[in-house]
Amino acid sequence: xxxxxxxxxxxxxxxxxxxxxxxxxxxxxxxxxxxxxxxxxxxxxxxxxxxxxxxxxxxxxxxxxxxxxxxxxxxxxxxxxxxxxxxxxxxxxxxxxxxxxxxxxxxxxxxxxxxxxxxxxxxxxxxxxxxxxxxxxxxxxxxxxxxxxxxxxxxxxxxxxxxxxxxxxxxxxxxxxxxxxxxxxxxxxxxxxxxxxxxxxxxxxxxxxxxxxxxxxxxxxxxxxxxxxxxx
Numbered sequence: 001x002x003x004x005x006x007x008x009x010x011x012x013x014x015x016x017x018x019x020x021x022x023x024x025x026x027x028x029x030x031x032x033x034x035x036x037x038x039x040x041x042x043x044x045x046x047x048x049x050x051x052x053x054x055x056x057x058x059x060x061x062x063x064x065x066x067x068x069x070x071x072x073x074x075x076x077x078x079x080x081x082x083x084x085x086x087x088x089x090x091x092x093x094x095x096x097x098x099x100x101x102x103x104x105x106x107x108x109x110x111x112x113x114x115x116x117x118x119x120x121x122x123x124x125x126x127x128x129x130x131x132x133x134x135x136x137x138x139x140x141x142x143x144x145x146x147x148x149x150x151x152x153x154x155x156x157x158x159x160x161x162x163x164x165x166x167x168x169x170x171x172x173x174x175x176x177x178x179x180x181x182x183x184x185x186x187x188x189x190x191x192x193x194x195x196x197x198x199x200x201x202x203x204x205x206x207x208x209x210x211x212x213x214x215x216x217x218x219x220x221x222x223x224x225x226x227x228x229x230x231x232x
Contacts (some may be wrong), residue, residue, distance in 0.1 A: 008035030012122035013168075015039050016113050017059060017067070019051030022171055023195045023216060024058050025179050028186040029170045030126045040116055042109050044074040044102070046082045047198060054194040061189055070112060077183040081197070088198040097136050098210060100197055107137035110148050110167070117165060118156050125152075126168045132175050145169045154172035176218025178198035184224055191227035193216050200231040207232035 013035035015027045027040035031037055039062075052069060059067035061136040078084035078173040080102040089098060106129065113125050129140040138144065149204040153159030171179055183190050205212050207230030219226035 003129045008033045008124065010034060010036055011124065012038055012065075012117075012120050013124040013126055014113050014120065014122050015064075015126040016109055017041050018128070019054030019058060019194050020128070020211075021058075021183065021190060021195055021218075022179060024128070024188055024193045025183050025186065026126045026128035026168070026170055027058065027062055028062075028188050029185070030087070030124075030168070031062050032186060032215050035124060036125075037062055038116070038120060038122065039064040040066055040113050041067065041069045042112065043069050043071045044083065045072075046074070046084065046102075047088070048194070050196070050199050051145070051194040054192055056194040061192060068116070072108075072112075074102060077103065081168075088206075088209050089097050090198075090206065092213060093210055095136075097138065100210065101137050101161070104139065106137075106144065106146070114152050114156065114165065118158050121158075123158070123163065124168060126199075127168070128177065129169050130171045130174060132173060132178070138185040142169075142172055145210055146173065146201050149150075164205040176214050177221035180218045180222040180224050180226075185220075195228070196197075202231060204229045204231040206230070 015030055015037055017023045017027055017039040039059045044053055061102050074083045081088045081099040082102055086099050117125050131141055145167055153164040180192050195211045197209040197211050198206045206229050
């Protein structure tokens with residue numbers, strides 16, 4: 001399991017905290033390594049706004065020093081089933097990049113995370129992207145994380161002065177079942193996390209979108225109980 005090689009020893013880290021299972025586990029690993037957590041949640045007016053409540057609950061559970069919920073209305077751009085009047089697919093995982101891809105989302109979000117990290121004089125950034133059990137998004141790939149790490153040093157005053165940033169993606173090469181097991185090892189309250197792209201009118205997770213399917217399969221394969229209340 002991905003215990004971090006360089007303990008944080010009380011140093012500040014900025015964690016991109018969506019409210020989902022993956023970002024919860026990434027934040028939990030940062031806390032385990034000794035970092036002081038500063039959580040950033042982007043309220044991009046997404047369809048699954050329930051995850052913002054989850055991010056607040058997770059931040060409290062992990063004892064974050066500060067939690068910023070930053071408004072950024074990506075519905076002004078649209079172009080995704082999460083930010084536009086496009087139906088969220090419910091038929092199961094399909095080949096190709098799905099319509100739930102939000103244009104350049106992780107690039108935008110990491111840029112904002114980097115800006116806060118530089119303002120805090122923090123040098124460590126955590127993101128819960130995963131390149132194995134995911135929906136095919138290009139901004140979850142290891143190549144993207146490596147490219148952004150190089151860009152971070154080029155784009156900042158800190159980087160130009162030789163104080164570069166570390167972009168930690170500890171879940172990058174883990175399956176969803178391994179992530180579920182890691183949450184259990186860290187004794188995280190997974191019921192606080194939210195994965196569904198298209199919550200039912202009842203407030204339940206739909207159970208049929210790609211994200212719900214991946215989550216359910218991951219917990220089942222791990223032999224763990226998923227406390228999410230699914231409509232289907």
